[in-house]
Amino acid sequence: MISVEHLTKWYGDFKAVDALSFEIDEGHVYGFLGPNGAGKSTTMNIITGYLAPTSGDVRVGDYDLLTQPRQAKRLIGYLPEQPVLKGLLGICFSSELDAKQFPYGIGVEYDGREVDDDFEILTIPASTYAVFMSRGKMPDAFVETYHRIVTEFFPQSAQYEYAEDTELEVYPSANTDDPNYACEIWIAVKEKK
Numbered sequence: 001m002i003s004v005e006h007l008t009k010w011y012g013d014f015k016a017v018d019a020l021s022f023e024i025d026e027g028h029v030y031g032f033l034g035p036n037g038a039g040k041s042t043t044m045n046i047i048t049g050y051l052a053p054t055s056g057d058v059r060v061g062d063y064d065l066l067t068q069p070r071q072a073k074r075l076i077g078y079l080p081e082q083p084v085l086k087g088l089l090g091i092c093f094s095s096e097l098d099a100k101q102f103p104y105g106i107g108v109e110y111d112g113r114e115v116d117d118d119f120e121i122l123t124i125p126a127s128t129y130a131v132f133m134s135r136g137k138m139p140d141a142f143v144e145t146y147h148r149i150v151t152e153f154f155p156q157s158a159q160y161e162y163a164e165d166t167e168l169e170v171y172p173s174a175n176t177d178d179p180n181y182a183c184e185i186w187i188a189v190k191e192k193k
Helices: 040-047 069-073 140-156
Strands: 002-011 014-024 055-060 088-093 101-104 122-125 128-135 160-170 182-191
Touching: 002 040, 014 040, 040 055, 055 069, 128 140, 128 160, 140 160, 140 182
Parallel strands: none
Antiparallel strands: 002 014, 002 055, 088 128, 101 122, 128 182, 160 182
16 A cells, blocks of 8 residues: 655745645556646655655555655565666665675776786775766766766655765776766765664
């Protein structure tokens, strides 16, 4: 069962969802119908935990989405038309979180020559990372993606916040002037309390 009570979402001065309430019983299928801008996608993004509501409550099964997000999200399957933030690949977890660190190597293409002694393997703290894809001519695409992470992903995420830990950028060896060039931005995140 999904229960939504007095769900409201403001974007600045624009109210996208206005005190919406409904229940969906187990075994039933419902659909949202309405014109563009009616709040359908915003409501779905709140119900699935991608966006935090301005006010109101969402329960999935026996779990409150805001206070028990992990349990609630285990009961949800959702395929949006487009991701909330284009380029978000997923959340990556270290398999050795108990060790508080894991090895990470920064690699270059190996052409068979002897490896310099100047290279070393560094150990960085274990973290949970949000991974974003930045696509386009660098550095403009990187700056735009990073701006959207700060202004869209973190403010809108109901589950994650910035962890103030190691950030990584992964750049393939290709022409960064190419309008289709792609790199990854890994930002350490932590679950909101």
